[in-house]
Amino acid sequence: MTATLTASGLGMRFGGLVALDDVNLELGGEQVIGLIGPNGAGKSTLLNALSGFIRPTSGTVSLNGEDTTSYSPQRYARAGLIRSFQTAQLLDDESVVTNLLLGRERFLRAGPVRQLFGWPPYVRSEREWRRQAYQTLELLGLLDYADQPGSALSTAVRRLVEIGRVLMAEPQVIFLDEPAAGLDANSREHLAQVLRSLPEQTGCLAVLVEHDVNVVRKACETTVALVSGRVLATGPTDEVLDREDVRTAYFGESHAVA
């Protein structure tokens, strides 16, 4: 069964600022869901709340019916809700393969002593994980970067490596925070293709916060539009993006873009 992530009555205030205001959403299925909205609409806040990185001031988040609002980020991750960051968080001194392997943490069964003294089941799983890391690199077209340190990579490759780490965790739900920001057109195209194929290849639900409408059109089947911390519209991507109120909120009165 695929994961269902539910937000009910979700609210978040930072002092006097209302970032999220009574957000009710049910996200599920094996698909990519886009989360769009103008700057300050609460997209990142919603993503942070859904992935456990901030605790909402009101309302609840639940995964498959279980209330997970009070879970720590680690606990969310161990339950299979894995996220990326706006600025890719890689280990700069470590190789790409090491960065990917970090993602296997939630499948770790052996303690430090068993790991360091070569407990055979652990050694076997480590070998298996390495194989999976190379498979993931191949999926993302990153084989040539396998041994390079994180610091040597371009922004686009860093983003993909971070997605690779997310995939290594065999997530139930993937959260991606503006993965296309700062990339050139070719990289965006590649990224959109990779994202589009993710649910099919990994059987997960992906939630994508993204500014670039073209990426959203290409990658997402369903889209949620947020404005001022409230859900404005949800539905199939094309329908949502073509709605008059969404276009007004997102692009201003002139409809210049898109």
Next chain:
Amino acid sequence: MTAVAPVRRAAARRAETWTLPFSERAQAASRAADARSRASLTRNIVIMLAAVCVLPFILDSYWLYLASSLLAYSIAVMGARILFGVTGILSVAQASFVGIGAYAAAIGSSTLGLSAVPEFLLVLVVSLLASLVVGLPALRIGGIRLVLLTLAVCELFQWWLIDARSVTGGTQGMSVASLYIPGLNTTDPLFLYGLSAACALIATLVLGLLPRTQIGRNMAAVRESEFAARSVGVKVNAVKITAFVVAGICAGISGFLVAHIEGAVTPTNYDMFASVYILVGVILGGSSSTVGAWLGAAYVSLAPPLFNALGADRLYVLISGALLVGLIYLLPGGLVQLGSLFRRRRATVRATADRTEGSDA
């Protein structure tokens, strides 16, 4: 509910198996990387084993003594490297942990009259407890405040050593009875050398495997990006505690060996300066490699007698400070980096030569 995204394809097909494609090319790359890392570990172990086996034949007893303490100190340096170099936690109490191991050994063998194995177990238990006592409060704080905490630990330990005269012998320290193993002459310098070498080799092997384990990767993640660590479910506090315990136990074993090599323990050997020298050893050897720990330990244990022989004791402190500053500016990767710098230079020279030939043709 405002939105109900339809639950579409049932995803029963996945779950257990990893079904991504795996081409010949990816398999080859994976195998090559495996072979490389195994080869480099094997090479280092072989070099060290050879060095360790040859040395007793060419060294007189004084140099054998120095070599023994080098090997013993290398274990403490390796431990400090895990804590500082890998996990990124700066502690100036590493020498205190060496001292805790050394005094536990001294009290175990001299005061309690334990034989070798229980004495060693006592050292392990005391080091473990001490590293937990220091590590647990360290979870709440970081950076400069943690440095101050470890500094306080360092000073408290000194104060206790000097104050608890009936237990520790005060400023005079205490003598350490030789290890008791029935039927074995443990006073032979060769025995202590062999014991130190065995411990150092095991530590090198075990800690050399660290980068290929999840705990090693988690330590690197805690150093470089706690966000990345938390986002994949790494229990950051558990990783920090593990680093403290590994460093503490390494230091304890090192202290146990040092106590028996020296035959005596005195407080000044385990003060803050000693900790700083261990850190110099870590940085000198390069925080990225376990082999570097041996180079670092070589400096820490060979430089003082060398400066002593030159009649310039004070110079050691001065040179160590200058070396530390110089290294951080010029060679942040430590001495081990020299090798890779040289290789890269040669590669660049070759590439330039190729290009020049190409343009000539």
